[in-house]
Amino acid sequence: MKKLKRGKVHLALDVNGEVQEVAFAPHKTLLEVLREDLRLTGTKHGCELGECGTCTVLLDARPELSCLVLGLECGGRKIVTVEGLQDLPAEASAKAGGARPHPLQQAFAELGAAQCGYCTPGILCAAKALLEEKPRASRDEIREALSGNLCRCTGYLKIYEAVELAARRMSDETKKA
Amino acid sequence: MRQKKLNVVGTSVRKIDGLSKCAGVTLFADDIVLPRMLFCKIHRAPVPHARIKRVDTSKASKSPGVLAVLTGRDLPVPFGILPVSQDEHALCLDKVRFVGDPVAAVAALDEDAAFDAMNAIEVEYEPLAGIFSPEDALATPEPRIHDYGDEGNVHKKVALEFGDVERGFREADEVLEDVYFYQGNTHLPMEQHAAVGWVDPDGKVVVWSSTQTPHYVHRALAKVLGMPPARIRVIACPNGGGFGGKSDPFGHEIVVAKLALLTGRPVKVCLTREEVFYCHRGRHPVLMRVKAGVRKDGALTALHFQSLLDGGAYGSYGVASTYYTGALQTVTYEVPRYKFDGVRVFTNKPPCGPKRGHGTPQPRYALEIHMDKIAERLSIDPAELRLAHLVPPNSLTANYLRVGSIGLRACIEKVVEASGWKGKFRKLPRGRGAGLACSSYLCGAGLPIYWNAMPHTGVQLKLDRGGGVCVFCGEIDIGQGSDTVLAQTVAEVLGVDPYDIRVVYGDTDLTPVDLGSYSSRVTLMMGNAAIEAAERAKELLAKAVSEKLKVPLTRLDFAGGRVFDVENPETGVAFAEAVVLAEAKFGTIGTVGSYTPPASAAKFKGSGVGPSPAYSYTASVVELSADPETGLITVHKIWIAHDVGRAINPVLVVGQVEGGVYMGLGEALMEEQVFRANRNGVHKIPSMLEYKSPTTMEMPDVETILVEDPDPNGPFGAKEAGQGPLLPVVPAVANALYDALRVRVDEVPITPEKVLKALRSKDRRFGPKGYPSIPMPDPIRVKPPWEGGTGAPETGEYLRTWTS
Numbered sequence: 018m019k020k021l022k023r024g025k026v027h028l029a030l031d032v033n034g035e036v037q038e039v040a041f042a043p044h045k046t047l048l049e050v051l052r053e054d055l056r057l058t059g060t061k062h063g064c065e066l067g068e069c070g071t072c073t074v075l076l077d078a079r080p081e082l083s084c085l086v087l088g089l090e091c092g093g094r095k096i097v098t099v100e101g102l103q104d105l106p107a108e109a110s111a112k113a114g115g116a117r118p119h120p121l122q123q124a125f126a127e128l129g130a131a132q133c134g135y136c137t138p139g140i141l142c143a144a145k146a147l148l149e150e151k152p153r154a155s156r157d158e159i160r161e162a163l164s165g166n167l168c169r170c171t172g173y174l175k176i177y178e179a180v181e182l183a184a185r186r187m188s189d190e191t192k193k194a
Numbered sequence: 195m196r197q198k199k200l201n202v203v204g205t206s207v208r209k210i211d212g213l214s215k216c217a218g219v220t221l222f223a224d225d226i227v228l229p230r231m232l233f234c235k236i237h238r239a240p241v242p243h244a245r246i247k248r249v250d251t252s253k254a255s256k257s258p259g260v261l262a263v264l265t266g267r268d269l270p271v272p273f274g275i276l277p278v279s280q281d282e283h284a285l286c287l288d289k290v291r292f293v294g295d296p297v298a299a300v301a302a303l304d305e306d307a308a309f310d311a312m313n314a315i316e317v318e319y320e321p322l323a324g325i326f327s328p329e330d331a332l333a334t335p336e337p338r339i340h341d342y343g344d345e346g347n348v349h350k351k352v353a354l355e356f357g358d359v360e361r362g363f364r365e366a367d368e369v370l371e372d373v374y375f376y377q378g379n380t381h382l383p384m385e386q387h388a389a390v391g392w393v394d395p396d397g398k399v400v401v402w403s404s405t406q407t408p409h410y411v412h413r414a415l416a417k418v419l420g421m422p423p424a425r426i427r428v429i430a431c432p433n434g435g436g437f438g439g440k441s442d443p444f445g446h447e448i449v450v451a452k453l454a455l456l457t458g459r460p461v462k463v464c465l466t467r468e469e470v471f472y473c474h475r476g477r478h479p480v481l482m483r484v485k486a487g488v489r490k491d492g493a494l495t496a497l498h499f500q501s502l503l504d505g506g507a508y509g510s511y512g513v514a515s516t517y518y519t520g521a522l523q524t525v526t527y528e529v530p531r532y533k534f535d536g537v538r539v540f541t542n543k544p545p546c547g548p549k550r551g552h553g554t555p556q557p558r559y560a561l562e563i564h565m566d567k568i569a570e571r572l573s574i575d576p577a578e579l580r581l582a583h584l585v586p587p588n589s590l591t592a593n594y595l596r597v598g599s600i601g602l603r604a605c606i607e608k609v610v611e612a613s614g615w616k617g618k619f620r621k622l623p624r625g626r627g628a629g630l631a632c633s634s635y636l637c638g639a640g641l642p643i644y645w646n647a648m649p650h651t652g653v654q655l656k657l658d659r660g661g662g663v664c665v666f667c668g669e670i671d672i673g674q675g676s677d678t679v680l681a682q683t684v685a686e687v688l689g690v691d692p693y694d695i696r697v698v699y700g701d702t703d704l705t706p707v708d709l710g711s712y713s714s715r716v717t718l719m720m721g722n723a724a725i726e727a728a729e730r731a732k733e734l735l736a737k738a739v740s741e742k743l744k745v746p747l748t749r750l751d752f753a754g755g756r757v758f759d760v761e762n763p764e765t766g767v768a769f770a771e772a773v774v775l776a777e778a779k780f781g782t783i784g785t786v787g788s789y790t791p792p793a794s795a796a797k798f799k800g801s802g803v804g805p806s807p808a809y810s811y812t813a814s815v816v817e818l819s820a821d822p823e824t825g826l827i828t829v830h831k832i833w834i835a836h837d838v839g840r841a842i843n844p845v846l847v848v849g850q851v852e853g854g855v856y857m858g859l860g861e862a863l864m865e866e867q868v869f870r871a872n873r874n875g876v877h878k879i880p881s882m883l884e885y886k887s888p889t890t891m892e893m894p895d896v897e898t899i900l901v902e903d904p905d906p907n908g909p910f911g912a913k914e915a916g917q918g919p920l921l922p923v924v925p926a927v928a929n930a931l932y933d934a935l936r937v938r939v940d941e942v943p944i945t946p947e948k949v950l951k952a953l954r955s956k957d958r959r960f961g962p963k964g965y966p967s968i969p970m971p972d973p974i975r976v977k978p979p980w981e982g983g984t985g986a987p988e989t990g991e992y993l994r995t996w997t998s
Contacts, residue, residue, distance in 0.1 A: 018256075018259040018260060018261060019256060019257065019259070019260075020258060020259075020640070021258045021259040021303055021304070021307055023304075023774055024934065035398070045758075046995065047773075052225075055541045058224075058225035058227075059217070059219065060218065061218075061222070061384070061385070062224075063385070063882065064387075064881065064883075065466070066467065068882040068883040069443070070621065071632070091556075098218070099216075099217065100217070100218055101215075103217070104361050106229060118216065118217065121216075121250040122217060123215045126209065126212030126213045126215070126216050127208050127212070128845065129209065129212075129675075129845040129846055129848070129849040131212060131216050132216075132673035132675070132849055133383075133385070133432070133434050133435045133436075133673025134214075134215025134216070134220055134432070134434070134435060135384040135435060135670060135673075136384045136434075137215055137216055137218075138218045142724065148249075155632075159890075159893060160890040161890075161891075163890050164890045166890075167882065167887060169381075169382055169435050169437070169853075169856075169857070169887070170435055170673045170849075171849060171852060171853055171856070172852040172855055172856030172857075172893055173856070173890045174852050174893070174895075174896060175691075175848075175849055175852065177890075189375060
């Protein structure tokens with residue numbers, strides 16, 4: 018077998034609040050770096066051409082298609098994937114007696130908004146960005162915010178309901194606090 | 195033991211894997227990473243029809259990082275999902291039959307290296323004439339795409355007649371005839387197909403795959419690899435959407451197993467989105483001619499249905515698809531005499547197969563528009579017309595389908611009421627319209643794909659001393675929630691919390707066979723098997739508890755995690771203690787259950803397709819606007835009522851209904867799998883951007899009404915929900931368009947261009963002009979039950995087996 022020559026870049030990436038050093042081929046997309054080099058397979062792919070929204074992650078709190086961003090571009094930026102969506106960071110969870118899902122994750126599971134679950138990580142990221150910007154997003158605003166994410170199972174309706182339920186719960190929590 | 199009220203069945207418990215899916219923890223096939231894993235890429239034919247003159251892999255073999263290269267010679271044994279269509283090779287041997295046919299494969303250290311090596315494979319092709327339409331296929335018997343089939347490039351001809359339809363037409367007051375076309379479309383699951391092959395040093399092969407049918411993949415692997423099935427294990431990963439597109443065994447699943455055998459290392463393949471479009475196996479394009487005789491009151495006197503299916507390059511499920519385009523026309527409205535002619539041809543395009551509704555959305559679309567035209571001709575409200583002629587419950591149709599419960603009356607009445615139909619139909623201003631349609635679907639096929647007398651599904655239970663219950667079943671959750679249905683069913687019988695149940699699924703080593711997640715069979719068949727297994731475990735526990743508590747067996751109930759005396763509820767034991775008592779008395783507690791559908795009354799060849807233990811029913815009303823200037827259609831709202839028998843988990847059932855509505859709407863308005871005949875048969879739009887599917891911006895509001903008419907054959911009365919609700923949406927859109935603009939578009943998808951063409955045509959119609967004259971064999975003639983028939987053919991062949 019002829020040897021493979023693979024030059025790799027070495028970079029520190031801030032993923033889900035943890036800074037991790039990673040080496041990867043410079044042409045790799047953020048999607049590939051996350052899935053293949055950091056083993057964060059929660060982020061899925063549907064086309065790898067920027068057409069379906071499945072690979073959406075948060076980059077500095079904005080939803081981005083990780084298949085259209087080079088890993089190289091992400092140094093110094095805050096990357097959040099589905100694995101980092103839970104309610105509290107791991108340390109705080111441990112102190113609070115256990116990890117808790119994000120209200121969006123909880124609502125999606127309860128209302129059947131995740132059927133096959135494949136588009137779900139991307140939609141959760143897009144929905145989180147929306148609710149951070151507009152905690153009382155209307156149905157139309159939800160539709161618009163998720164219009165770049167295809168889902169073939171649900172017809173989107175349960176997804177809207179889950180985002181609305183999560184928004185209500187988050188606003189109740191805020192009021193209590 | 196006594197009948198008790200249901201505690202778990204009928205409640206919308208959160209899916210047992212719901213939070214895992216939302217946490218991104220669920221492992222799909224492409225998420226599997228094994229040490230030393232290699233990556234596979236497959237070279238696919240760039241030409242639609244050609245002899246393979248030479249495959250040169252020498253450059254690919256020397257490409258950096260390459261460990262193995264395969265060609266068709268390495269896997270010469272054919273396979274296919276149906277025993278009568280063993281016409282595929284994992285990699286083509288002598289011929290390629292469509293752009294995208296797999297020809298050679300490589301395994302390399304990483305995906306990029308595999309990609310480079312794939313591109314270094316050189317293939318010399320000797321082109322053959324390409325066939326791109328059914329008309330071409332009928333006119334061009336040579337060269338043949340396959341050397342089997344009924345004749346030339348005709349794969350299959352089916353002719354069945356139940357009663358004398360000509361007599362029926364003579365007795366009619368009106369005879370209406372029309373031609374319809376349903377364009378092909380594809381599943382477009384969000385997850386691309388992926389598989390990992392591995393062989394351990396002791397010689398056992400393991401294949402993980404995003405498949406809906408691990409059992410059939412197991413059989414195909416054993417056949418092609420020439421290995422005993424006992425040495426092969428197939429593990430189905432949760433599917434990131436299936437819709438029928440992952441129901442065939444695929445070449446890539448066999449290729450990674452072979453590459454693993456050759457290299458001794460795990461090998462992964464993940465198809466690109468473009469490859470998924472070419473793998474296809476989706477909805478057949480079908481041209482249909484419908485001739486219906488009716489009396490003035492709308493009663494059908496006879497129905498003659500003809501369908502011409504464009505099968506693409508391989509058999510796949512096509513023989514079954516052909517029969518399905520003629521099977522279910524009889525289960526909604528009474529059809530006293532029925533004739534069906536079906537023809538499937540081969541063309542040099544990606545193979546068609548089963549997509550949600552398998553072979554029935556096309557004829558249902560044609561029939562429901564035809565009913566709308568009949569209603570208009572007779573000046574009867576389309577809802578009233580249907581209500582007046584429904585098939586009665588517990589009856590036998592002309593083609594010997596046994597209908598059990600039928601909740602269609604309630605479905606129609608409820609959508610009519612909810613939608614305000616009576617105030618809308620033919621009463622809305624020009625440009626706005628309402629349309630209605632109905633449908634029915636199977637709850638699993640009555641006969642297995644390969645002929646055998648064994649059960650269609652099996653469930654095994656293992657009870658733990660701590661009160662945990664482990665359920666083993668070969669079913670695979672493709673998003674429909676079958677794992678949760680299984681847990682709820684067992685939890686109901688044993689009176690435990692569904693979250694105390696662990697489901698082990700889709701593993702040919704660990705789980706009893708379930709034939710797969712197709713034909714809407716899982717809830718009914720697996721559910722019945724699960725009830726049987728759980729009842730058997732319950733019996734053991736009850737005996738032990740009865741002895742311990744000195745309470746008669748008949749007074750014991752299982753609920754709330756306890757086993758107790760119904761007349762004295764404080765007297766009882768915890769479920770875990772009941773297991774301990776039973777294990778002490780009987781030994782390790784493990785039980786099994788299985789399910790085989792009831793035998794069909796029919797005995798004629800072809801009667802293997804259509805019978806089902808039960809039929810679900812659906813009615814839908816669509817309200818839309820259609821702009822006469824642009825042809826653009828905006829759907830405002832869809833009302834849908836679905837007879838699910840009993841909703842085991844209402845949230846999941848509504849989810850299936852809404853998903854079906856969504857997919858039906860996509861088929862009605864925009865989705866089409868089309869090819870460029872003038873450019874070698876390449877896919878016109880093999881990308882998610884250009885293959886239009888509804889986004890959040892196109893999806894209208896949907897009001898779902900569940901009708902629960904329990905069927906005696908269903909577990910707790912349950913019927914299916916995964917496929918049926920797609921069916922009425924497509925014709926309801928077409929009928930609503932007619933109500934809005936008084937134009938008929940007898941062809942889907944109904945694009946703005948077609949609406950404008952219809953508006954500008956003299957007959958205010960856009961659609962196929964005719965149906966070709968195809969010589970058909972003498973039909974198999976079977977007298978309907980009401981003419982004294984027994985289900986046996988008067989003339990023509992008897993049902994033997996699939997292989998006959």
